[in-house]
Every structure is written in C-alpha cells, then in structure tokens.
Amino acid sequence: MDPETVPLSRTDQFLAQARAELALESLAGTAVTSSPETARWLEEVVAETRLLLAPLEEIRQYRLLAQANSYLGIAAWRLAALAERQNDPARARGFYIQARDALAACEDQVKRSPEDRTLAETIVAGSCTPAKQEVLKAIGP
Numbered sequence: 079m080d081p082e083t084v085p086l087s088r089t090d091q092f093l094a095q096a097r098a099e100l101a102l103e104s105l106a107g108t109a110v111t112s113s114p115e116t117a118r119w120l121e122e123v124v125a126e127t128r129l130l131l132a133p134l135e136e137i138r139q140y141r142l143l144a145q146a147n148s149y150l151g152i153a154a155w156r157l158a159a160l161a162e163r164q165n166d167p168a169r170a171r172g173f174y175i176q177a178r179d180a181l182a183a184c185e186d187q188v189k190r191s192p193e194d195r196t197l198a199e200t201i202v203a204g205s206c207t208p209a210k211q212e213v214l215k216a217i218g219p
Contacts, residue, residue, distance in 0.1 A: 116156075116160065117157065117160055120153045120156050120157050120160070121153075121157070123149055123150075123153040124150060124153050124154065124157075127146050127149045127150050127153070128150065130142075130146045131143065131146055131147075134146060138190075140187040140190045140191040140194065140197060141187070141191065141194055141196065141197045141201065143183075143187050144184045144187035144188075144197055144201045144202060144206065145184075145201060147180045147181065147183040147184035147187070147206070148180075148181070148184045148201060148205050148206050148209070150176070150177075150180035150183075151176075151177045151178075151179075151180035151181035151184060151206065151209055151210070151213070152177070152205075152209055154173045154174070154176040154177035154180060155173070155174070155177040155209060155212070155213050155216075157173040158170045158171075158172075158173035158174045158177060158213075158216065161173055171217070174213055174216055174217045175217070177209075177210075177213045178210060178213050178214065178217065181206045181207075181209055181210035181213060182210065184201065184202060184205075184206035184210075185202050185206050185207060185210065187201075187202070188202050
C-alpha cells in the first residue's frame with residue numbers, strides 16, 4: 079500500500095461510518111444524525127483531511143488534493159445539517175461556508191491539472207460541483 083494514501087483510506091472509513099449513520103436515520107426514522115457519535119466521526123474526517131492538504135499541495139497531487147477537499151466539503155456540509163437539527167443556525171452557517179470553500183477548492187484543482195479526466199469528470203463533476211450547488215442553496219442569498 080502506498081503510504082501517501084493511508085490517511086485518505088482512514089478518512090474514507092470515518093466518512094463511510096458517518097454516511098452509514100445518516101442512512102440509518104432515514105431507514106429507521108430516528109434522530110441518529112443528532113448523535114454525538116456522528117458528529118465525532120465527521121469532525122475526525124475534517125481533522126484527518128486537513129492534515130493532508132499541505133503535503134498533497136507540496137507534491138502536486140491535484141487529484142488527491144481534490145478528493146481531500148471533497149471530503150472536507152462533504153463532512154462540513156453534514157456537520158451543517160447536524161447543527162441545523164440542533165437548532166444552531168449560526169454554527170450551521172459556519173459549516174456551510176467551510177463546505178462551500180472546500181468544494182470550491184476541489185473544483186479549482188481542474189485548472190491545475192486540466193488533462194486529468196478522472197479529476198474533471200469523476201471527482202469534480204461527479205461529486206464536488208453537485209455538492210457545492212446543494213451547499214449554495216442551503217446558504218441562500
């Protein structure tokens with residue numbers, strides 16, 4: 079296993095756990111997403127992923143940098159939803175802004191590696207841009 083991918087794999091695990099928790103809520107109709115455990119997983123995604131940004135930037139790994147920003151954006155988006163459910167609109171707005179910025183940083187990687195079709199089509203067009211559009215709707219004017 080390439081050592082550069084270990085933190086992303088760990089982040090994938092945290093994000094998968096948080097997504098599973100969110101999916102359980104919709105299936106069971108319970109307030110699972112308000113649990114401290116879900117927030118903890120998402121906060122770990124953010125903490126783990128932020129550590130990756132500078133090293134990935136330094137070695138010019140634009141696809142991985144886009145993925146890292148995608149993880150940051152999606153985790154912040156989910157934390158915003160949790161804050162809304164806890165009736166904390168100021169905290170939610172802060173998370174939405176973090177999500178918007180991270181997803182925009184994901185999109186920016188296409189300019190740095192325009193020949194990378196996987197980056198452009200799968201990561202950015204398939205994940206970052208649609209998520210950013212949803213975040214922008216939530217932020218409002």
